[in-house]
Amino acid sequence: MNFNLVLLMPEIALTSAAGLAILVDAFSPRGLSRRFLLWIAGGGIAISAALALRLLGTNTSAFNGAIAVDDYAVFFKLLFLAATLLVLLAADTFMEETRHRAEFVGLLLLATTGLMLLAAAMDLITLYISIEISSLSIAFLSAWDKRGLRSTEAGLKYFLLSAMSSAVLLYGMALLYGLTGHTRLDLIATQIGQGPNAALFLALAMLLAGFGFKVSAVPFQMWTPDVYEGAPLPITAFLSVASKAAGFAATVRVLQIALPTSQTDWTVLVAALAAATMTVGNIVALVQTNMKRMLAYSSIAQAGYVLVGVAAASQLGVSAVMFYLLAYTATNLAAFIACIAIFNLTDSEQIGDLRGLRWRSPWLAFALAVSLLSLAGLPPFVGFFAKLYVFWAAADRGLLWLVLVGVVNSAVSLYYYAQVIHDMYITGIGGGEPGVGDPVTTLGPRRPSPGLSTALTLAVIGVLVFGVLSGFFFGIGDVAARTVAR
Amino acid sequence: MIAPTEALVAGSFYTFAAIALAGAIGVVLARKVFHSALFLVLTLASLAATFVILGADFLGAVQIVIYVGAITVLILFGIMLTPRNVELPESSGVGRSTAGVFVAAAVFIVSTTVIVTSQWPRSMSTPIPDRPTTEAIGQGLFTTYALPFEMASILLLIAMIGAIVIAREEQ
Amino acid sequence: MPQELPPLYPISLQHGLLLGAALFSIGIAGALTRRNAITILMSIEVMLNGTIVTFVTFARYAPTADLAGQIFSIFIMTVAAAEAAVGLAIVIAVYRLRHTVSVDAVDTLQG
Numbered sequence: 174m175n176f177n178l179v180l181l182m183p184e185i186a187l188t189s190a191a192g193l194a195i196l197v198d199a200f201s202p203r204g205l206s207r208r209f210l211l212w213i214a215g216g217g218i219a220i221s222a223a224l225a226l227r228l229l230g231t232n233t234s235a236f237n238g239a240i241a242v243d244d245y246a247v248f249f250k251l252l253f254l255a256a257t258l259l260v261l262l263a264a265d266t267f268m269e270e271t272r273h274r275a276e277f278v279g280l281l282l283l284a285t286t287g288l289m290l291l292a293a294a295m296d297l298i299t300l301y302i303s304i305e306i307s308s309l310s311i312a313f314l315s316a317w318d319k320r321g322l323r324s325t326e327a328g329l330k331y332f333l334l335s336a337m338s339s340a341v342l343l344y345g346m347a348l349l350y351g352l353t354g355h356t357r358l359d360l361i362a363t364q365i366g367q368g369p370n371a372a373l374f375l376a377l378a379m380l381l382a383g384f385g386f387k388v389s390a391v392p393f394q395m396w397t398p399d400v401y402e403g404a405p406l407p408i409t410a411f412l413s414v415a416s417k418a419a420g421f422a423a424t425v426r427v428l429q430i431a432l433p434t435s436q437t438d439w440t441v442l443v444a445a446l447a448a449a450t451m452t453v454g455n456i457v458a459l460v461q462t463n464m465k466r467m468l469a470y471s472s473i474a475q476a477g478y479v480l481v482g483v484a485a486a487s488q489l490g491v492s493a494v495m496f497y498l499l500a501y502t503a504t505n506l507a508a509f510i511a512c513i514a515i516f517n518l519t520d521s522e523q524i525g526d527l528r529g530l531r532w533r534s535p536w537l538a539f540a541l542a543v544s545l546l547s548l549a550g551l552p553p554f555v556g557f558f559a560k561l562y563v564f565w566a567a568a569d570r571g572l573l574w575l576v577l578v579g580v581v582n583s584a585v586s587l588y589y590y591a592q593v594i595h596d597m598y599i600t601g602i603g604g605g606e607p608g609v610g611d612p613v614t615t616l617g618p619r620r621p622s623p624g625l626s627t628a629l630t631l632a633v634i635g636v637l638v639f640g641v642l643s644g645f646f647f648g649i650g651d652v653a654a655r656t657v658a659r
Numbered sequence: 660m661i662a663p664t665e666a667l668v669a670g671s672f673y674t675f676a677a678i679a680l681a682g683a684i685g686v687v688l689a690r691k692v693f694h695s696a697l698f699l700v701l702t703l704a705s706l707a708a709t710f711v712i713l714g715a716d717f718l719g720a721v722q723i724v725i726y727v728g729a730i731t732v733l734i735l736f737g738i739m740l741t742p743r744n745v746e747l748p749e750s751s752g753v754g755r756s757t758a759g760v761f762v763a764a765a766v767f768i769v770s771t772t773v774i775v776t777s778q779w780p781r782s783m784s785t786p787i788p789d790r791p792t793t794e795a796i797g798q799g800l801f802t803t804y805a806l807p808f809e810m811a812s813i814l815l816l817i818a819m820i821g822a823i824v825i826a827r828e829e830q
Numbered sequence: 831m832p833q834e835l836p837p838l839y840p841i842s843l844q845h846g847l848l849l850g851a852a853l854f855s856i857g858i859a860g861a862l863t864r865r866n867a868i869t870i871l872m873s874i875e876v877m878l879n880g881t882i883v884t885f886v887t888f889a890r891y892a893p894t895a896d897l898a899g900q901i902f903s904i905f906i907m908t909v910a911a912a913e914a915a916v917g918l919a920i921v922i923a924v925y926r927l928r929h930t931v932s933v934d935a936v937d938t939l940q941g
Contacts, residue, residue, distance in 0.1 A: 371773045680849070695872050703879065726907060759863035763858040774851060
């Protein structure tokens with residue numbers, strides 16, 4: 174028995190911070206102030222990150238193989254912690270208006286704990302429970318704005334569809350258990366037979382369907398636009414980056430560690446998912462007029478590019494996936510945080526209402542433009558290098574048709590990303606000068622709060638720095654990928 | 660040759676299985692939510708019996724306590740607190756009858772075909788002899804599966820905090 | 831190649847699995863075709879019970895006799911209890927918003 178709690182310290186620290194926030198709030202007469210809650214949460218995240226960093230290079234498994242403590246897991250833990258910190262800072266304005274702030278912060282930290290365990294899970298039972306920890310808390314957080322029907326309905330939709338998808342995932346796990354007699358990923362790999370096996374293929378399809386929901390791959394994406402639109406924006410940001418990245422982290426680990434022998438089967442399935450996801454996401458994004466829905470379809474398309482890397486199924490593919498998720502987390506957070514600030518300012522979610530934004534708020538327009546260009550995959554931003562690595566990994570494995578689909582899709586996506594930038598920078602009523610009828614001249618008084626500005630600055634710096642130092646960060650991912658890839 | 664007691668056990672398994680399936684169909688087809696809930700109780704209780712026959716005595720008891728006892732009571736409370744139905748809009752990916760039936764039929768045909776035609780490992784042709792499972796499960800939960808056990812407590816904590824915040828009436 | 835039909839006793843692997851698969855498929859049908867949130871939740875419970883039956887059957891025939899399948903089933907039941915609480919809380923919140931006359935509800939109906 175290896176009950177070494179040191180290996181679990183990052184999760185314990187974060188859970189304690191969540192408990193502390195909720196308990197202190199419950200027993201203090203007037204409730205905790207927003208600032209104090211942020212300090213507790215930020216402190217918990219910092220301690221957890223420091224403890225996670227200390228585990229680098231440990232590369233062992235703990236609790237009878239229930240979780241792995243390897244560099245791959247540590248990489249994702251740090252990624253989730255950073256994303257949660259930015260989301261918390263960006264939730265500044267939302268927390269001002271909502272009740273039960275301490276519970277909001279607490280559930281967000283517990284959701285992150287679930288995601289961290291998900292990235293480390295080495296046993297099907299641990300995997301299942303960590304998925305449930307994250308999705309149940311995200312369902313609550315999506316429904317948090319109780320006065321708004323849109324938010325509660327978003328929570329209900331997310332809850333029902335995630336419960337359905339975990340039942341599908343469970344059936345796949347049951348078949349996998351039946352075929353091997355084990356629930357541990359490494360033991361499953363030793364027992365699984367060679368050669369074609371219908372039951373194994375069914376298990377694989379069910380597992381991919383379950384994970385496909387989590388990362389919103391087509392055809393399991395139908396919940397995405399509604400939930401992204403209805404949930405409070407900070408939660409949408411969290412859902413679109415941290416939860417998605419964790420889904421990919423678990424998918425890659427299960428495929429690489431438990432099912433290396435049926436790689437030819439899953440490469441075909443994942444490649445098909447990737448092609449469908451990229452194409453549907455991008456084409457539907459073209460016709461969106463609501464910024465949140467556009468970003469929802471854009472994030473579906475982005476999941477498709479990551480799946481290209483998963484389909485590549487090599488160590489190069491795994492490191493490309495990790496780098497892509499790092500790039501995507503920074504970029505998409507920048508886009509969503511810029512949107513939070515802009516929506517606070519303009520009180521509108523329509524893309525058309527972004528016209529002439531650069532006259533009113535040059536910094537927000539710049540931040541949104543940078544993140545959209547990075548999402549489109551233009552150099553010198555990080556999104557370009559991320560796509561390059563993913564396509565390179567796929568080409569390396571001979572998936573040239575998939576690379577072709579990806580490149581065509583990137584070109585299509587440029588249209589809708591550029592449209593927004595065109596609206597912000599070039600379209601202005603009266604030949605470029607801000608005029609009377611210009612939507613952005615009718616501003617609400619809500620300037621970005623300090624927390625929001627900090628979060629946006631950090632995310633944009635991330636986009637720029639990861640882009641400039643892409644080789645360095647890819648190298649980090651490459652070292653960490655060795656702990657799971659064959 | 661099947662001995663009389665064996666015939667009795669086998670017969671009761673297939674009877675309970677049939678009741679469970681009928682109940683499940685009732686859950687899906689019943690017009691009123693309340694009737695669905697009653698059918699669900701039928702399914703869950705007869706499944707508890709099949710678990711016992713399949714050598715999972717402790718699990719059968721847990722099924723009665725958690726599923727029949729706690730979960731259905733919770734669902735009945737939910738039904739009583741919402742006198743009018745809470746329907747989801749069709750855009751949410753549910754409620755499309757033909758597509759739903761098609762998907763379910765496809766899953767049924769594929770899974771049953773796989774189950775019947777698959778070559779299961781040779782060791783799986785004879786069942787493990789019946790034995791008391793309670794002690795082994797308890798051992799497992801506190802040794803091999805100690806971490807998931809602790810994680811389940813986080814899960815229940817989340818459900819508790821969230822449910823209080825979300826379901827509570829604000830003034 | 832379809833194998834020879836297994837005997838009725840002891841309950842064979844295939845018969846247990848067929849029960850699980852049938853329950854799972856019926857649950858999917860309900861979850862996808864019904865629109866009442868609570869009925870969908872109950873259909874999902876039927877799906878989960880299908881997987882539990884599958885786990886229990888496999889645990890009876892598994893080459894390793896460590897009861898992992900039964901322990902997994904206990905965890906599924908625990909999660910199902912938490913899920914029911916979460917689902918019903920959100921259903922009640924939606925119900926309260928839809929069936930009380932408030933400014934927000936009217937706003938949502940319009941846009």
